[in-house]
Amino acid sequence: MLTQALSKILTDVGWITTIFVGLLTYLLVRHFLKIRKYPPGPFPLPVLGNLLEFNGKQPPFIKMRDWQKKYGPVFTMWVGRPAIVVNNWEVTRDALIVKRNEVIGRNKTVLAEVIKQGYEDIVFADYSQEWEVLRKMAHSAVRKYAVSEKLAKLVTDVVDNTVHKMLQEKEPFDPTSHLYVILYNIIASSAFGKRYKEEDEEYQDLKEQSELFLNEFGNGLPSDFIPLLRIFYVNREQKLVKSVKKFLAILTTKIDEHKKTYQPDIIRDFTDALLLARQEAKEEGKNSLQYLSDGNLAQVISDLFAAGTDTTQMTLRWMVLLLANSPEVQQKMYEEIENVIGNRPPVQDDKPQCPYISAVIMETLRFGTVVPLGIDHKTTCDTEIGGHKIPKDTMVLFNLWAHHRDKTYWKDPDVFNPDRFLTENKTLTNERTSSYVPFGQGRRMCLGEKLALADTFLIIVRLLQQCKFSLPGGAGSACLDPQPLGLVSVPVPYKIEVTSRK
Numbered sequence: 001m002l003t004q005a006l007s008k009i010l011t012d013v014g015w016i017t018t019i020f021v022g023l024l025t026y027l028l029v030r031h032f033l034k035i036r037k038y039p040p041g042p043f044p045l046p047v048l049g050n051l052l053e054f055n056g057k058q059p060p061f062i063k064m065r066d067w068q069k070k071y072g073p074v075f076t077m078w079v080g081r082p083a084i085v086v087n088n089w090e091v092t093r094d095a096l097i098v099k100r101n102e103v104i105g106r107n108k109t110v111l112a113e114v115i116k117q118g119y120e121d122i123v124f125a126d127y128s129q130e131w132e133v134l135r136k137m138a139h140s141a142v143r144k145y146a147v148s149e150k151l152a153k154l155v156t157d158v159v160d161n162t163v164h165k166m167l168q169e170k171e172p173f174d175p176t177s178h179l180y181v182i183l184y185n186i187i188a189s190s191a192f193g194k195r196y197k198e199e200d201e202e203y204q205d206l207k208e209q210s211e212l213f214l215n216e217f218g219n220g221l222p223s224d225f226i227p228l229l230r231i232f233y234v235n236r237e238q239k240l241v242k243s244v245k246k247f248l249a250i251l252t253t254k255i256d257e258h259k260k261t262y263q264p265d266i267i268r269d270f271t272d273a274l275l276l277a278r279q280e281a282k283e284e285g286k287n288s289l290q291y292l293s294d295g296n297l298a299q300v301i302s303d304l305f306a307a308g309t310d311t312t313q314m315t316l317r318w319m320v321l322l323l324a325n326s327p328e329v330q331q332k333m334y335e336e337i338e339n340v341i342g343n344r345p346p347v348q349d350d351k352p353q354c355p356y357i358s359a360v361i362m363e364t365l366r367f368g369t370v371v372p373l374g375i376d377h378k379t380t381c382d383t384e385i386g387g388h389k390i391p392k393d394t395m396v397l398f399n400l401w402a403h404h405r406d407k408t409y410w411k412d413p414d415v416f417n418p419d420r421f422l423t424e425n426k427t428l429t430n431e432r433t434s435s436y437v438p439f440g441q442g443r444r445m446c447l448g449e450k451l452a453l454a455d456t457f458l459i460i461v462r463l464l465q466q467c468k469f470s471l472p473g474g475a476g477s478a479c480l481d482p483q484p485l486g487l488v489s490v491p492v493p494y495k496i497e498v499t500s501r502k
């Protein structure tokens, strides 16, 4: 009797083991077959993929550049889904310029859906007619503003205010919050004509939402990497929803105020430019009108804030650090300012006469590469990238940081050297040199490039006309590695001393 029962249990256990081993084999074979569809890369664990390799010791974009040495310029990394990583300029050029429309989609993520709140925007919009309409409209508004006289006056005003505050600092200080006020004011003023003081409640509100977004959600939501995690992060998602709604409510109020005072022949800011585009679409019976609801306009302005303030602010953080660390570069810039501009406020037309300053800006954008992985792209059809077949709807990351540190294209890429952008005659080299992509490339390229370059030139000139930056530890004492965490490239926190040039 006992022997019979024991034998039945053993038979059952045998079945259970067989089923378990069978299931495991099936899952493993499926896993291997799935991996084989994409270019080879670091081996992904089931479910977790390669996520555990990003352990905070090294920025992800540097880790991805290092993987390139083993797997080649195009490889697959698994982050909940397969992501094709491109580290090389020739491949990027083929994918984004030659193939034009084949790798310009955006991936659907929980984060993007929360931000969009049911209305399409530009940054997170997949390749569609709606994206094309919104992008074209915003691009034209931003470009017009970048060359307007208003911008030069605004920058002088905002920077002078900040210089006054910086010079009052008694001890070495972190310049981040000062640079933030400058950039926030420039974007807020360009977007809806508002000037803020640091203590203004609305400024604090906007800043709080932006900081929350960058610090807590800048690396995405965990559920976008492992969907099962969504149930554990409900509170975090709610916090984001609350913050996004608060931010959009402020922008909607601004649009409502503008609608009451708007005059088509006096375009005061981006919001007016967007209202004009909508009015024209209505008058001309254009199809695009359906994409220009108040919700869309708020999303577009929100994009300009999100994409425009932190990027330029982080670039200036790199620049101030690099100049404090290299006094000889700072001195050459100052001499060019003295020769070309003197003490009067700078204007856009001064830029062509200042090749050295332009070279410093270009080198800072290369060296810092503040958006090192761009914004993730998605294939819009079955295509080929770097000789590998890639299915439709696959995530593609262009490692812009690796492009800027590629020894094939750059001599001593880890050295900050503005002269690399100057010819022997000290004129600026062709701005579109190979493997130079701080603003991305192709049809998804940054639409704020012109404004960012204009802002950076006007701000740094006005700062250097009045101040000299140095490091408490002296020239050459700076740490020039990016912070190890996160998807943006920012310097490790530093302190500077500022002295008046007067």
Ligand code: HEM
Pocket: 122, 123, 124, 135, 142, 303, 304, 305, 307, 308, 309, 311, 312, 315, 370, 371, 374, 375, 376, 438, 439, 440, 441, 443, 444, 445, 446, 447, 448, 449, 451, 452
């Ligand atoms: C130094 C400053 C800046 C840098 C380095 C930068 C860089 C970038 C990069 C790398 C992308 C991704 C391109 C891609 O998807 O391939 C991007 C997209 C974008 N940027 Fe910028 N950006 C800067 C400033 C600005 C400014 C000032 C604005 C507007 C006021 C802006 C608006 C946008 C928008 C709307 C997109 C999304 C374009 C699209 O998806 O079609 N950016 N930027």
